[in-house]
Amino acid sequence: MRLRLPIGFILLLAATALLGSENLVQFSDESLRARYQVLITELRCPKCQNQNLADSDSPISGDLREEVQRMLEQQLTDSEIKDYLTSRYSEFILYRPDVNKTTYLLWGSPVVILLIGLIAALRLSRRNTAQVVCSGRTEIDHETRLAELLKSGEDDK
Amino acid sequence: MNRIALFLPLALFAVLTVVLLLGLDKDPAELPSALVGEPFPIFSLPSLHDANQMLAEQDILGDVVLVNVWATWCFACRIEHAMLNQLAEQGVKVIGLNYKDNREAAIDWLRKRGDPYAFSIFDERGGLGIDLGVYGAPETYLLDATGTIRHRRVGVVDDRVWNSEFRDLYAQLVSNKR
Numbered sequence: 060m061r062l063r064l065p066i067g068f069i070l071l072l073a074a075t076a077l078l079g080s081e082n083l084v085q086f087s088d089e090s091l092r093a094r095y096q097v098l099i100t101e102l103r104c105p106k107c108q109n110q111n112l113a114d115s116d117s118p119i120s121g122d123l124r125e126e127v128q129r130m131l132e133q134q135l136t137d138s139e140i141k142d143y144l145t146s147r148y149s150e151f152i153l154y155r156p157d158v159n160k161t162t163y164l165l166w167g168s169p170v171v172i173l174l175i176g177l178i179a180a181l182r183l184s185r186r187n188t189a190q191v192v193c194s195g196r197t198e199i200d201h202e203t204r205l206a207e208l209l210k211s212g213e214d215d216k
Numbered sequence: 217m218n219r220i221a222l223f224l225p226l227a228l229f230a231v232l233t234v235v236l237l238l239g240l241d242k243d244p245a246e247l248p249s250a251l252v253g254e255p256f257p258i259f260s261l262p263s264l265h266d267a268n269q270m271l272a273e274q275d276i277l278g279d280v281v282l283v284n285v286w287a288t289w290c291f292a293c294r295i296e297h298a299m300l301n302q303l304a305e306q307g308v309k310v311i312g313l314n315y316k317d318n319r320e321a322a323i324d325w326l327r328k329r330g331d332p333y334a335f336s337i338f339d340e341r342g343g344l345g346i347d348l349g350v351y352g353a354p355e356t357y358l359l360d361a362t363g364t365i366r367h368r369r370v371g372v373v374d375d376r377v378w379n380s381e382f383r384d385l386y387a388q389l390v391s392n393k394r
Contacts, residue, residue: 105247105351118316119351122342147349149250 084128091131098127098140101155105148249368250349256283256363257347264314264322264336271337276363280389281309282382283357284333284373285345287317288325290353296372297329303378304332308386312336315345315353358382361393 086092096113102123104115112120112127123144130140144152156162256273263269276283284300286293304310312333314322319338326336339345348357351370358367367385369377 105349108244122346126346145250147250147347148351149248149349151247 084124086128087132094137095128095131098131098137099124101153102127102141102144103152103154105152111154246370247349247351251357251365252368254365256357256359256365257344259337259339259344259347261344262338264312264319264326264338267319267338271335273363275335276311276359278361279309280361280386280393281311281334281359283311283313283359285313285315285348285350285353285355285357287315287353288321289317290315292372293354294329296354296374297332299372299374299378300332301330309334313344313348314338315350316340316342358386358389360389 084092084095086095099112102112104110104112104117104120104123106117106119107115110120112124126144127140130143135143141153150156150161156165158166256276258273260270260272263271282303284296286296300310310332312335314336316339319340322336322338326333337344342350348355354372356369356373357365360366366389367381369381371377373382
């Protein structure tokens with residue numbers, strides 16, 4: 060008896076999940092859906108600071124999702140769709156922009172930073188092995204010196 | 217060589233500081249304009265005041281004009297409206313692009329607040345808005361007499377914005393036309 064309310068509540072929640080899973084966007088050919096999903100996650104909402112078209116609730120994102128769907132139905136290629144949008148909203152709209160003179164730093168810097176890190180790591184590891192060899196040698200020096208001292212002490216007796 | 221190398225992190229820090237300080241001045245919400253230098257998009261849309269009268273890009277040509285994107289749901293447009301009325305009084309030709317709005321509400325708005333627009337394009341579905349790269353109202357475009365977009369402002373045009381971004385360019389375009 061006491062369980063009835065929580066169970067009812069859980070069923071209600073489950074019902075909302077069902078509602079959400081309904082496919083709201085209809086395609087004449089289901090193969091377009093996969094491309095649609097990729098495109099709307101890679102395209103950025105022009106109004107919001109850091110959301111893609113898939114995430115954003117803003118009206119402009121809704122309009123642009125419709126545009127993407129319309130162009131997919133018109134058999135446009137992915138790059139044609141991106142060109143269409145960048146000619147209007149600039150490269151801002153691409154989360155994965157092409158490599159060109161304004162984006163080479165963006166694409167290149169991870170590689171450069173990785174190289175700097177590798178070089179630093181190599182140099183540091185080399186220096187460490189050199190130190191080990193060096194301290195090994197001084198140890199031998201200490202031993203000979205000790206032996207010499209002991210010897211001279213014995214001589215003094 | 218080793219002494220110079222010791223200063224390398226400091227130098228890197230200094231460079232990074234300068235770059236980041238410069239970045240503070242930039243408005244991250246502002247998109248680079250893709251349409252400056254491009255012709256105004258082709259369109260065919262009804263007039264706001266008369267659903268039977270169709271307007272097209274030819275109607276914009278011939279004069280240096282401002283095209284102002286606005287809507288009754290746009291709060292900032294209320295603030296901007298007085299400035300547009302003032303510009304229209306000074307003889308600036310302003311064309312309205314009513315963006316994703318309700319026709320009756322828009323006509324009512326212009327009746328109450330004054331109509332600065334030479335004519336108003338009614339873009340109910342926002343198609344011309346997408347062709348222009350509009351992502352929020354208000355937006356204002358300055359077009360030369362050939363219909364080429366020469367400047368774009370996203371956000372309110374007030375005295376300060378007009379004086380710093382539009383006035384000189386507008387005067388220059390008008391004198392070019394003569």
